[in-house]
Amino acid sequence: MSSPISSVLRKGLFQGKVAIVTGGATGIGSAITKELLFLGCDVVIAARKADRLSTAAAELNRRFPAENKKDRVLPVVCNIRKEDEVKHLMQRTLEHFGKIDYLVNNGGGQFPSPASDISLKGWNAVIETNLTGTFLMCREAYASWFGEHGGAIVNIIADFFKGFPFMSYVLRCFLVTYSALAMAPPKRSSPYHAYMKDHGGAIVTIVTDMWKGWAMMSHSGAARAGVDNLTKSLSIEWANHGIRINAVAPGSSIFSETAAANYGDPQLFQKAIPRIPAKRLGNPEEISATVCFLLSPAAAFITGETVKIDGAASLYAQSHWEVPDHNKMPAYSWKNEEEANRDDDGAPKKAKI
Ligand SMILES: CCCCCCCCCCC/C=C/C(=O)SCCNC(=O)CCNC(=O)[C@H](O)C(C)(C)COP(=O)(O)OP(=O)(O)OC[C@H]1O[C@@H](n2cnc3c(N)ncnc32)[C@H](O)[C@@H]1OP(=O)(O)O
Numbered sequence: 001m002s003s004p005i006s007s008v009l010r011k012g013l014f015q016g017k018v019a020i021v022t023g024g025a026t027g028i029g030s031a032i033t034k035e036l037l038f039l040g041c042d043v044v045i046a047a048r049k050a051d052r053l054s055t056a057a058a059e060l061n062r063r064f065p066a067e068n069k070k071d072r073v074l075p076v077v078c079n080i081r082k083e084d085e086v087k088h089l090m091q092r093t094l095e096h097f098g099k100i101d102y103l104v105n106n107g108g109g110q111f112p113s114p115a116s117d118i119s120l121k122g123w124n125a126v127i128e129t130n131l132t133g134t135f136l137m138c139r140e141a142y143a144s145w146f147g148e149h150g151g152a153i154v155n156i157i158a159d160f161f162k163g164f165p166f167m168s169y170v171l172r173c174f175l176v177t178y179s180a181l182a183m184a185p186p187k188r189s190s191p192y193h194a195y196m197k198d199h200g201g202a203i204v205t206i207v208t209d210m211w212k213g214w215a216m217m218s219h220s221g222a223a224r225a226g227v228d229n230l231t232k233s234l235s236i237e238w239a240n241h242g243i244r245i246n247a248v249a250p251g252s253s254i255f256s257e258t259a260a261a262n263y264g265d266p267q268l269f270q271k272a273i274p275r276i277p278a279k280r281l282g283n284p285e286e287i288s289a290t291v292c293f294l295l296s297p298a299a300a301f302i303t304g305e306t307v308k309i310d311g312a313a314s315l316y317a318q319s320h321w322e323v324p325d326h327n328k329m330p331a332y333s334w335k336n337e338e339e340a341n342r343d344d345d346g347a348p349k350k351a352k353i
């Protein structure tokens with residue numbers, strides 16, 4: 001017997017709506033896809049692995065049959081790191097369903113590694129997956145008006161904590177590379193870009209619990225912090241187009257088979273429990289509930305927000321990683337400072353001019 005699918009939201013709430021869910025065949029994305037279908041939404045699931053996508057779509061299309069001849073779940077192979085594949089995803093969605101109402105940027109991930117061992121290729125793979133991929137998805141669901149004008153931008157540290165309308169690409173560079181560089185804004189290149197610009201929509205992005213840094217996941221922590229800021233920037237920049245954009249940040253503790261398989265140690269998630277005030281792991285349905293709420297009219301006045309879903313773990317302690325005992329960071333104190341400023345005979349050192 002198939003497992004139950006439900007929602008606290010009203011059945012039929014999303015009737016006639018169309019969503020794109022990246023990574024929608026597995027784990028958290030699969031739960032989001034199922035809840036959206038339960039609520040009446042048609043869903044495009046997008047990821048790299050064709051077999052997992054088509055198996056999931058076939059099963060869900062059996063379970064949620066369409067009233068007309070069009071399947072309610074459309075699988076589209078798409079690597080969000082690849083601009084042309086993201087464009088193709090938007091094109092296929094519009095061909096099949098004729099509209100896009102919701103975008104859920106759930107696809108992403110990383111490999112655990114000490115920062116000192118991350119190769120440039122590995123760093124880039126994770127940044128491109130989580131930050132650039134999210135950016136491409138947002139941009140291709142939106143008419144990128146500034147792409148018409150071109151230009152050169154230099155990174156300057158600014159008041160970026162409140163977001164920076166029209167400058168999201170500057171912040172992306174700042175957050176990722178911490179270097180000054182110039183880049184041309186992207187050019188508009190597809191007629192399919194324009195749907196959300198004209199019709200409004202809602203975007204939800206999944207980030208992670210990186211608020212205290214993310215030991216062994218520095219590449220992904222930096223990328224997710226970038227997405228948090230991108231969310232703020234776009235909420236201001238795109239508000240007048242009727243686009244709301246929010247993020248959710250699951251704690252490092254949402255058990256799914258695929259997530260567990262990525263880390264080798266089947267007990268890794270269980271080990272986090274003592275550091276979670278809720279004293280249990282979260283589950284994909286708890287993430288989906290928040291995502292569906294944020295897409296729904298109940299969140300009509302919420303945009304630019306990142307909602308933590310972590311049983312208060314982010315307020316408690318860094319999960320999964322113990323700092324070993326060491327004495328490499330001696331304390332600063334006024335006493336030590338004074339001693340360092342005395343000669344051998346105890347007299348104050350003369351100031352050098
Ligand atoms: C043991 C202590 C652990 C402490 C910390 C544990 C924290 C646990 C957190 C638990 C919470 C869960 C959070 C989640 O996000 S669950 C989601 C899990 N799913 C995924 O992450 C799936 C998506 N991930 C990936 O596909 C990959 O990680 C990646 C983003 C890197 C993309 O892979 P892809 O195969 O497409 O990339 P490339 O072939 O282009 O490879 C690029 C280079 O990346 C480096 N690399 C890749 N994998 C590893 C690895 N396992 N270890 C080290 N380096 C890796 C490598 O340089 C690749 O280039 P080469 O192959 O040429 O060497």
Ligand SMILES: NC(=O)C1=CN([C@@H]2O[C@H](COP(=O)(O)OP(=O)(O)OC[C@H]3O[C@@H](n4cnc5c(N)ncnc54)[C@H](OP(=O)(O)O)[C@@H]3O)[C@@H](O)[C@H]2O)C=CC1
Nearest residue numbers: 023026027028047048049079080107108208253254258259
């Ligand atoms: N589980 C947890 O505790 C936490 C999860 N998260 C985040 O939540 C999201 C879902 O994770 P979860 O369900 O647990 O794990 P999964 O491994 O099941 O989900 C990752 C999904 O992303 C897809 N994906 C990865 N890279 C790409 C890419 N380049 N293009 C398109 N799709 C891609 C994968 O499909 P495919 O391989 O076929 O491309 C897969 O379906 C991820 O972003 C994850 O990092 C954040 C914090 C904690």
